[in-house]
Amino acid sequence: MDKVGIILAIAITSVAVAFTATGGLGSMYNITPNVEKISPPVSELEKEALVVKKVTEDIEQVAKEAKQTTEKAQEITKEAVSAKLPAKFVSIPKGTSVPGCDKVDLCYDPPHVTIFVGGEILWRNDDSSAHTVTSGVVLTGPDGNFDSSLLRNGQTFSHMFDKSGEYRYFCMIHPWATGSVTVS
Ligand SMILES: [Cu+2]
Known part of the structure; x- marks a missing residue:
């Protein structure tokens, strides 16, 4: 009743x-x-x-x-x-295709992000050239954790991090462009 x-x-x-x-x-x-x-x-x-x-x-x-x-x-x-925590945003700014962004550590902006386990990062290519967000380091190459493949201007890529740790990434086309995600 x-x-x-x-x-x-x-x-x-x-x-x-x-x-x-x-x-x-x-x-x-x-x-x-x-x-x-x-x-x-x-x-x-x-x-x-x-x-x-x-x-x-x-x-x-x-x-x-x-x-x-x-x-x-x-x-x-x-x-x-x-x-559903909001995704943290990382831009690939204008100029990342030219060596020099690494001198001021701004090939990805922000270049170093800290999130909690289960958090998500969203990258967007704001440059006119195509870039990638590829996990790993230039010296040893991609480690297979995540890879955006080619991102053209305005395109986005997101990845959710289920395990804690330090994730480094770089651009396959412009290897001076590097960034990292710390998952705690
Ligand atoms: Cu690039």
Whole structure:
């Protein structure tokens, strides 16, 4: 039974009880009933007690369900918050295709990012030349953790980091361009 149902049930019960207590239509119109009442199986008081007991049980049931619903909602909220942290953004700025960005450590901007386990990084190529975001170091080459392949101007690449550690990456076309992600 829902809340409205319970309120209705209480209202109807109250009216019925009041009606019976005052002697029904007979007393309302001050007419003495000339037909003997069919003797009820239980007294009016017992009937009333049963109704009150039933309503109380219904209210307890609704309260229990409401508590369970609240707990479930809190659980879902907690899961949603931990599951979807906003991605951190890294730009590949204009000029990364020309050696020199490495001198000021701005071939990727920002070049070093720290995130939590489960965090995501989104790279976007804001340069006119094509670049890659390839995990590994120039000396030993790609390590296979992630690779954007060729990103043209305006294209993006994202990667979610499930394990803690230090991830270094570089551009396959312009090897002076390097960056890193620290996952803690
Ligand atoms: Cu490049």
